Amino acid sequence: MRKLGVLCVALVSASSLWAQKAVVEEWTTQVECHTPVHATQHFKTVTTIQNEHGASLALFVCSCSKNDKLTSFKGQVTDASGRVIRKIKESELNKTEYSPYLAIDDYKLYFDYTPPVYPVTITYEWTIDSRNNLIEFPGFWPQTDYDVSVKKASYKLQAPKGMQVRYALQNMDAKVEQTDGTNDTEIFSVQVENLPALKQEPYSRPLRERLPVARFAPTVFEYYDSYGSLASWTDYGKWEYSLIQGRDVLSDAERQVLHELTDGLKTDREKVEAIYQRLEKTTRYVAVLLGIGGQQPAPAAHVSKNGFGDCKGLSNYMRAMLKEVGIPAYYTTISTDNPRLLRDFASVGQMNHVILQVPLQNDTLWLECTNPQLPMGYVHEDIAGHDAIEISEQGGRLVRLPVYADSTNLMQNDISIQLSALGDADIAIEQHTANRQYESLIPLLKMDEKDRRKVLLQMVRTPQAEIRQLHVSEDGANIRLAADIHSQKYATQAGKRLMVPICPVHRGYTVPSATTARVGDIFREMGYLDVDDIELTIPDGYELEVRPKDMQIDNAFATFAFTLQIEGRHIHVRNRLLMKSGTFDKALYPELVKVMRAIADIYSQKVVLKKI
Incomplete structure (x- = not known):
């Protein structure tokens, strides 16, 4: 749009x-x-x-x-x-x-x-x-x-x-x-x-x-010879509906294909998913914005024939296909820039994008037709929590898209570190990311192996590291990463002692400056949950001499727990950080700096192993 x-x-x-x-x-x-x-x-x-x-x-x-x-x-x-x-x-x-x-x-x-x-x-x-x-x-x-x-x-x-x-x-x-x-x-x-x-x-x-x-x-x-009113969002929606009216007609051949694809499926959700996958395979994003085409979608039949469209055309085409199989869907205008629309001031310029809303019996799906490579119904960061206008024959209705709970924006790391007496280590990492943390890693899926390895080495604190195996896969709004890494100098030798990092991930955890002259309130747009389960194997001939203390933090910004346990030759470390989203009083800024510094310090802690 x-x-x-x-x-x-x-x-x-x-x-x-x-x-x-x-x-x-x-x-x-x-x-x-x-x-x-x-x-x-x-x-x-x-x-x-x-x-x-x-x-x-x-x-x-x-x-x-x-x-x-x-x-x-x-x-x-x-x-x-x-x-x-x-x-x-x-x-x-x-x-x-x-x-x-x-x-x-x-x-x-x-x-x-x-x-x-x-x-x-x-x-x-x-x-x-x-x-x-x-x-x-x-x-x-x-x-x-x-x-x-x-x-x-x-x-x-x-x-x-x-x-x-x-x-x-x-x-x-x-x-x-x-x-x-x-x-x-x-x-x-x-x-x-x-x-x-x-x-x-x-x-x-x-x-x-x-x-x-x-x-x-x-x-x-x-x-452009089209007439409308912006007295309210309802009137705006009536004008938008007039632009899409009659543009959901499909050819007889395509209608037959859609029924062959979906008639044997049991639920509406299965039908939506089948058609969404078809949209991905048969179309691509290309925009033609001439005249009123900056606001009006291309007819569904044109998008089908040409195999491309912009956000308006692709959303309208998906709406037409769902309508053919008896599933209602709403053309929905939204801004990828402004999370809030002015409730008492309807205007076209507040929006720059179109998505599709599909109200199912037990769920409402929000379809990003511009990028159907995203999992069906995944609400990405450019629209999550944003106001939008649902378009129907009755006019426009102000709605708000959902936001994923902080705890669902997950990064789970399961790490095994086999340390040698020389300080080198074999590190096996299995990482699972979900929702917003999944979204940040989507570029990995499109990279070649060389670039993926470069990114992984930036994510993992492993001096003189070599990646021996790396596998990345996607399953819905989840990315799973498995890697075997060899570090020639994971621990630092000092006489009879080895100084060993206890957490090879969260490299470069940043701490904001501690300025006290804060002007505005604190705003954290995204919350997330990081969970690390780390097992470090002590090499033969060494024992644990110095360890960091367990720590727990629970305040307005975060809950964080660090524990370290010893079982024979194995050191078990568990980190659990829930960083909270929201708006916080500016007077709390020193507390935010303090808690983030404490978390950064724990992530960079080391244990000291002493030669027996």
Whole structure:
């Protein structure tokens, strides 16, 4: 699904350094809506880049299309004294039509500039003429990155009085003023001043959820000769349903194939799985976003014939196949970026993806038709817990996708370490990952053997290691890994003693900095469970001299237990860490640092074996 609206901004990259890298001196957006299908949009940005960390702010990028045309542009660069050191003309803009999609109306105009000195002030001013696609107006995004403050920014929208313009503000301490304009128009304006720079902190909410933004949209719209209302999510859903209506027709031959495939199956779940597997084998993801095709799916028969489609087309095709075998399913729009939709402000631009909801008798399946290689019904990290709009003939209904419980995001390691008197070791690892921890290892399935071995050596703390055997397999939302590793120097010799690591996994367990000047609350998006069962065999002629103490932690962030037991020549180590997801008061940050440091210390502990 295409993200709507004209995007003309200076691109930025986040910096972890707490030093202001730029100041937005002025950010102005002026929109004049002449008719429901025609608007002129004027933009101006004046940005002082303080140092090299803000260099990417010098890049100008403007998204255009055959319906959004750049009609004017000028740029200027001045140094700290105000001297003009560079003027930029429209003829200097570069055009790129590169896109991951097969066909798309959009193209980008850009100017890539590297400041020769700092500080430097860059001014860009441009105008876009938009026709036939005013499903929403440009948003107001005066702040775009960490470490960037804003002195003054304003937004002004002039529209015919009868248009019924709606708006919504997020993270913005401002009001939208409504005044009468000339020629029977109404003006909507908002202004902000002296916005402080946002600080990037460990375990904070994503930047996109913290930035101030104002959204504007007409209630009733005309979009590529399609008419609809955004008065509510219900109305939005009615418009979306009108775009898919009649596009679920399949050929007689395909209908016969579907019945041959499913008529002998006993349950609806079995039928869904059979058809989902068929989708995987017969289609691939390819997007064609021309005109209203940015919002409307290709007919199911076209996707079937061509063997490809985008998220809209593939979801609609899957819906059509399920309908043929008597299983209802709902076309569902969702955002992979924004977990929460504005409940009282329906808009197309809040969504960028389509999935399929299949309500079965004892379960609701969420199908990612764009990537049917995922296990059927697996809710991946880009949509888990996100709001979505279920589309039906009755309209749109706000729903929320499930989130896997922290304890189900599992990594289980069963490890056997056969240590020799010389300090080398044979290590056998069997690892099982599930749900979100499974998802993080999916790339392993697509790697060749050489790259898999490189990744494994990064996961396992084994000096001078050689992987002798490695096997990786997938079973639903689970990955199982089995490896035999030989380390020539697993333990360190010191006279008659061997210093032996007790946990060869969780390499590089990170601990955040212990700064006390925390600004925002703590946010951990994913919780997980790590369980390690480790058996270390003591070599002949040695005995255990020094061991770490058992430890237990139980607080708001985690429960952790470490135990070590001795049985003859075998040392048994068990780690169990349940890291919890959620939002926590910023005052607890020192406690988070403390518990993570304690866990890291245990993972890096050693036992001391003494020669008898």
